[in-house]
Amino acid sequence: MRDPSAVEIDIDDGRGKNLAVLPPSASASRAPLPMGSPPFVEGLQEAVTLQRRAAGAVDAICASCDPDARALVAPDGTIEFGPGLQITKLDWTKAEMRIRFRDIRAVTFGKAEYDASVATPWSNVAQVRRVSTPNRAMGLKLLLSAGVAGALDAFAFQNGLSTNNSSTTILGAVILPIAVALAAGGAWYSFAPPRESVLYGEK
Numbered sequence: 001m002r003d004p005s006a007v008e009i010d011i012d013d014g015r016g017k018n019l020a021v022l023p024p025s026a027s028a029s030r031a032p033l034p035m036g037s038p039p040f041v042e043g044l045q046e047a048v049t050l051q052r053r054a055a056g057a058v059d060a061i062c063a064s065c066d067p068d069a070r071a072l073v074a075p076d077g078t079i080e081f082g083p084g085l086q087i088t089k090l091d092w093t094k095a096e097m098r099i100r101f102r103d104i105r106a107v108t109f110g111k112a113e114y115d116a117s118v119a120t121p122w123s124n125v126a127q128v129r130r131v132s133t134p135n136r137a138m139g140l141k142l143l144l145s146a147g148v149a150g151a152l153d154a155f156a157f158q159n160g161l162s163t164n165n166s167s168t169t170i171l172g173a174v175i176l177p178i179a180v181a182l183a184a185g186g187a188w189y190s191f192a193p194p195r196e197s198v199l200y201g202e203k
Helices: 136-163 166-191
Strands: 008-012 018-022 029-032 049-052 058-061 069-073 085-090 096-106 111-121 127-132 195-201
Touching: 018 029, 018 049, 018 111, 069 096, 136 166
Parallel strands: none
Antiparallel strands: 008 018, 008 111, 029 049, 049 058, 058 069, 085 096, 096 111, 127 195
8 A cells, every 4th residue: 555544444334334443544543343343253252453553554453362463554555464364355446445354363262353344545556466375284285195105105116026026016106106296296385486466556
C-alpha cells in the first residue's frame, strides 16, 4: 500500500454487510473486535483489539494468543498473508481492493480465529504479488519415502546377488526407479525456490 493510513479494517456484521471496525486514519487509535464476530464459532473467540499506530500501521493484539501481536498492515504498507493470516476471498471491485482473511492463532486450549477484511482504494495499491512456495513438508515426506525405498532396493539387490535369487534381483530393479523418482520429487519440493508473480502494479 502506498499509504497504510488509507487502509480500512472491516468485519461482516452477520447480515452480509461490511462493518468498519478501524476506519482509515493517520492518527493512533484502538478498537476492540466485537465479540461474536465471524466465524461465529462459540468458545473459540478470544478478545482481540485492533491497534492503529500513528501514520497508519495496524496490529491485531490478542493477549492470550500466540503470537500475541500480528501485523495486519506494516509501517511500509506491506500486507503479508500466509498460514496464520489466510486469504479467504479476493473481493475486488473497480473502486477498491478488498481482501477477506482469517487470522488464526494458538491458545492454551484449541485455537483462536476471527474473520475480517482489509479494504483500500485501488489508487492506494502499489502492487499485489503472489508468492508460491513448494510444499516443504511434502518434500520431506518424499525424501523419507525415497530413503525407505532405497534401503529396500539395496536389501533386495544384496539378497538377490548373495542367494542367486533372480526374483529378488528383479524386485530390486523395479524399486530402484521408484526410489530415484521419489528422491527427485522430494528434492524439488524441498529446495526449489519460490515462484513470484505480479497480479497488479508494475513488475
